[in-house]
Amino acid sequence: MASTAIPESGAIFRGYNFANMWEQNAPLMEEQKTAISSLSRAIAERPYPPNLVGVELLAQEQCLVKDGSAMISQNDVVEEAGIDVVLVNTHQFYKWFTDLESAMKSETEEKYRLYVNTLVERIQLCDGILEQVDDTLNLFNELQLLQQSVAIKTKTLHDACDRLLLEKQRLIDFAEALRIKLNYFDELENVSSKFYSPNISLGNGQFLPLLKRIDDCISYFENNPQYAESGVHLVKFRQLQSRALGMIRTHVLSVLKTVSAQVQAAVRGSGSNKASIAEGVEASVIYVRFKAAASELKPILEEMESRSSRKEYAYAIHECHKMYCEQRLSLVKGIVQQRISEFALKESLPSLTRSGCAYLMQVCQLEHQLFDHFFPSSSTDVSSMTPLIDPLCTYLYDTLRPKLIYQANLDSLCELVDILKVEVLGDQLSRCGESLAGLRPTLQRILEDIHERLTFCARTHIRDEIANYRPSDGDLNYPARLEQLTEKASDNSGENNSDIFRTWYPPLEKTVSYLSKLYHCLEPAVFTGLAQEAVEFCSISIQNASKVISKKSSPMDGQLFLIKNLLILREQIAPFDIEFSVTHKELDFSHLLEHLRRILRGQASVFDWSRSTSLALTLSPRILESQIDAKKELEKSLKTTCEEFIMSVTKLIVDPMLSFVTKVTAVKAALASGAPDKRQDPVLAKPLRSQAFASPEKMTELIQKVSNALQQELPKVMAKMKLYLQNPSTRMILLKPIKTNIIEAHVQLQTLIKTEYLPDEVHGIGMLSSPDLQSQIDNLL
Structure with missing residues (x-):
C-alpha cells in the first residue's frame, strides 16, 4: 500500500531519495522521532489529497493523450529519477535543486505541449469543417434568393388576380345597378299592361301590390330627375296613380251607397228601428251593416292611410272621409233632428240644453266608434268627422239660439252657463276624450252666445233695477221699517232670522245678488266691467236714498242708513277677486271750435298739412282716458259719511x-x-x-x-x-x-x-x- 501510494513522478522520486540521504546525514533526536511517529500515526488513516494520488494523475494524463501521442511511462520516470546523487556541500545542494526544478518544469511543459498539439489538430479539423459550412451557407443563400424571387412573382400574380376579381365584381354590381334602374323604366310597360287589363279589380290580390309598385316608381323618378326621360315616365306613372286612386274612391263610394241603401230599406221595413240611434242601441241595423262594410273596405283604407304622408293619398283619404260623412249624415240627420225637436217641445230651456247635449254626445260617440272601424289611423283627427258632426250639432244650435235670444231671466241664463261650462265641457267631454272633441266648437259657440245674452241682460238689469231704481215709500220708511223688522225678529227669536236681507236697500240686495250669480258665469274681464258699473250705480242709489231719508226722518237716520248699506256693500264685494277699476276712453272735440275760428280769421291754413293747425289735426279728436275705481269711490263715500256722522x-x-x-x-x-x-x-x-x-x-x-x-x-x-x-x-x-x-x-x-x-x-x-x-x-x- 505504501509503495503504491508514492507518487510516480520523477521529480518527487528524486526528492524522496534526497530526503533519505538528508536523514542519514542529519539524524533526528529521539524526541523528534517520537513526534514524527505520533504525527504519522495521526495522519495514517487520512487519504492523500487528490493532486497527490498517482493513479488519478495517471488517468488524467492518459485521457489527454488518448489520440496516440507518446506518453511517458512510469518506468521511464523511475529510471530518470534513479540518479544517485551524493550532496557534500551547499553548492551541490543548490545545483541539485536547480536541476530538479528544471526537470520538473520540463516535465510540466511536456504535458502542456501535448495539449497544444492536440488543440492545433482540432483547430485544423474545425477549419476544414468551417470551410464546408461556408460552402453550405453560400448554397443556402442562393436558394433563399431564388425562393424570394418565386414569392415575389407569386404575389404579383395573386394581386393581379385580386384586381381582376374586384373589377369583375364592380362590373357585376354596375350591371346589377343598371339593371335595377332600368327596371323602373321597364316597369311602365308591365304596370300599364296589368293595370289596363280587364281582369284588374280592387277585390283581387294584384291591385295593392301594383299600387305599391307605382308609388315606388314615382318616388324613384322624383328623387332622380337627372336621368333621361325621367320626367316623361314620372308623368305617366302619376297618371296611373291618379287612375288607381279614382278606382279606390269609386269603389268606396259604391260600397257606402250600397250599405246605405240596405240600411234605409231595413229602416223603412221596420218602423221601430227609426229611433234606435236615439235610444243608443249600438247593435242596431244602422251600425251593424256599416261595420260589415268596414271589414270589406278596411284593407284598402288601411293601405291608403299608411301612405297618408303623400299628398295624393292624403287628398284621396280626405275624399273618402267626406263621402263617408255624407252617407252617414243622410242616415242619421233625420233621426237627430226629430229627437231634438221632441226635446224642444217637451222640456224647458235648461232641460233642453242638458238633454240635447247628452243626446249629441251619445250620437257622436257611436259615430266615432263606427268611424274608427273604417279609418283607424284617422280617427284621432277631430277634423276628419267635421262634415258629419257639425251638421248634427247645428240642429241643436239652431234650436237653442232662438230660445236664448228671448231669454231674459238671469237665473236661467246662469244655469245654462253652469250646465255647459261645468257639466258638459268640464266634466263629460273631458272624461270621454277625443271621441267627443268634435262637439267642443259648437258647444263653445253656444256658451259664447249665452255669455253675450247674459251680459246684455245683466247690463239691462243693472240699468233698470239699480241705476234707475225708483224707491217706494216703504223702501224709505226709516227707521220705522227697521223697528218693525226688529220686533218681528224678537217675536220669532227661536227661528232662523230670514229677514236679514229685508233690512237692505233693494238696489243693494239686487247688486249683491247679481254679482254673486255672474261671478262664476262670465269671463273676468266682462265681469269686472259689470261689477264696476253695478257697485257705482248702487253706491249712487244708496246716497240718493240717504238724502231722501234725511229730509223725511232726520239727518242722523240718513247718515246711519248710508253707513249701514255702504258697509254691507263693501263687505259683500270683498270676496270677489277682481279689480273694480275700469278705464274709460272718450273722444274730445272741444278744441275743434277754436281751430275753426283761427282758420276763419286767417291765422291758420286749411291746406297746411305740416303744421299743428292743419285741418287734419283740427278734425282729429283727442282721446281722453279716465280711470274709475268703484271700490275706492265706495271707500271714500263711506269715510266721508262716517266723519259727518x-x-x-x-x-x-x-x-x-x-x-x-x-x-x-x-x-x-x-x-x-x-x-x-x-x-x-x-x-x-x-x-x-x-x-x-x-x-x-x-x-x-x-x-x-x-x-x-x-x-x-x-x-x-x-x-x-x-x-x-x-x-x-x-x-x-x-x-x-x-x-x-x-x-x-x-x-x-x-x-x-x-x-x-x-x-x-x-x-x-x-x-x-x-x-x-x-x-x-x-x-x-
Whole structure:
C-alpha cells in the first residue's frame, strides 16, 4: 500500500531519495522521532489529497493523450529519477535543486505541449469543417434568393388576380345597378299592361301590390330627375296613380251607397228601428251593416292611410272621409233632428240644453266608434268627422239660439252657463276624450252666445233695477221699517232670522245678488266691467236714498242708513277677486271750435298739412282716458259719511261748549291783534269772567246743558246705532272718536275755566273731571 501510494513522478522520486540521504546525514533526536511517529500515526488513516494520488494523475494524463501521442511511462520516470546523487556541500545542494526544478518544469511543459498539439489538430479539423459550412451557407443563400424571387412573382400574380376579381365584381354590381334602374323604366310597360287589363279589380290580390309598385316608381323618378326621360315616365306613372286612386274612391263610394241603401230599406221595413240611434242601441241595423262594410273596405283604407304622408293619398283619404260623412249624415240627420225637436217641445230651456247635449254626445260617440272601424289611423283627427258632426250639432244650435235670444231671466241664463261650462265641457267631454272633441266648437259657440245674452241682460238689469231704481215709500220708511223688522225678529227669536236681507236697500240686495250669480258665469274681464258699473250705480242709489231719508226722518237716520248699506256693500264685494277699476276712453272735440275760428280769421291754413293747425289735426279728436275705481269711490263715500256722522253727534252733545270756546277764542284774538278801537272797547277790555256771556252763572248753565244733552241724546244715538248697525264692533269704531271729541271739548273748557276764573267760581261751576266724565260716558254706552 505504501509503495503504491508514492507518487510516480520523477521529480518527487528524486526528492524522496534526497530526503533519505538528508536523514542519514542529519539524524533526528529521539524526541523528534517520537513526534514524527505520533504525527504519522495521526495522519495514517487520512487519504492523500487528490493532486497527490498517482493513479488519478495517471488517468488524467492518459485521457489527454488518448489520440496516440507518446506518453511517458512510469518506468521511464523511475529510471530518470534513479540518479544517485551524493550532496557534500551547499553548492551541490543548490545545483541539485536547480536541476530538479528544471526537470520538473520540463516535465510540466511536456504535458502542456501535448495539449497544444492536440488543440492545433482540432483547430485544423474545425477549419476544414468551417470551410464546408461556408460552402453550405453560400448554397443556402442562393436558394433563399431564388425562393424570394418565386414569392415575389407569386404575389404579383395573386394581386393581379385580386384586381381582376374586384373589377369583375364592380362590373357585376354596375350591371346589377343598371339593371335595377332600368327596371323602373321597364316597369311602365308591365304596370300599364296589368293595370289596363280587364281582369284588374280592387277585390283581387294584384291591385295593392301594383299600387305599391307605382308609388315606388314615382318616388324613384322624383328623387332622380337627372336621368333621361325621367320626367316623361314620372308623368305617366302619376297618371296611373291618379287612375288607381279614382278606382279606390269609386269603389268606396259604391260600397257606402250600397250599405246605405240596405240600411234605409231595413229602416223603412221596420218602423221601430227609426229611433234606435236615439235610444243608443249600438247593435242596431244602422251600425251593424256599416261595420260589415268596414271589414270589406278596411284593407284598402288601411293601405291608403299608411301612405297618408303623400299628398295624393292624403287628398284621396280626405275624399273618402267626406263621402263617408255624407252617407252617414243622410242616415242619421233625420233621426237627430226629430229627437231634438221632441226635446224642444217637451222640456224647458235648461232641460233642453242638458238633454240635447247628452243626446249629441251619445250620437257622436257611436259615430266615432263606427268611424274608427273604417279609418283607424284617422280617427284621432277631430277634423276628419267635421262634415258629419257639425251638421248634427247645428240642429241643436239652431234650436237653442232662438230660445236664448228671448231669454231674459238671469237665473236661467246662469244655469245654462253652469250646465255647459261645468257639466258638459268640464266634466263629460273631458272624461270621454277625443271621441267627443268634435262637439267642443259648437258647444263653445253656444256658451259664447249665452255669455253675450247674459251680459246684455245683466247690463239691462243693472240699468233698470239699480241705476234707475225708483224707491217706494216703504223702501224709505226709516227707521220705522227697521223697528218693525226688529220686533218681528224678537217675536220669532227661536227661528232662523230670514229677514236679514229685508233690512237692505233693494238696489243693494239686487247688486249683491247679481254679482254673486255672474261671478262664476262670465269671463273676468266682462265681469269686472259689470261689477264696476253695478257697485257705482248702487253706491249712487244708496246716497240718493240717504238724502231722501234725511229730509223725511232726520239727518242722523240718513247718515246711519248710508253707513249701514255702504258697509254691507263693501263687505259683500270683498270676496270677489277682481279689480273694480275700469278705464274709460272718450273722444274730445272741444278744441275743434277754436281751430275753426283761427282758420276763419286767417291765422291758420286749411291746406297746411305740416303744421299743428292743419285741418287734419283740427278734425282729429283727442282721446281722453279716465280711470274709475268703484271700490275706492265706495271707500271714500263711506269715510266721508262716517266723519259727518261723528261730527254731527259731537255737535249734538257738546255744541254749547264748542260755541263758547269759539267765541272766547275770537275775543282773545281781537284783543291780541292790538287794534286801538278794540282795546278801547270797554266790553272787550273786561276779564272773561266779567263778560255777560261768560259769567259763572252762564258757565254753570252751559255745563248743565251739556250734561243734560249727554244724558238724554247719547242714549238716543246709541239706540239708533243699534237699530241700524247690528255689529257691536262697527258701533264701537264710530263711538270711539265721538267719545274722544266729547272729552277733548270738556278738557278745553276746563282749561279755560281754570285759567280765567277764581277757584271758588271754578268749584261753583261744578264741571266734571276727565276720569269722571269718561266713566259717565262708558256707563251710558
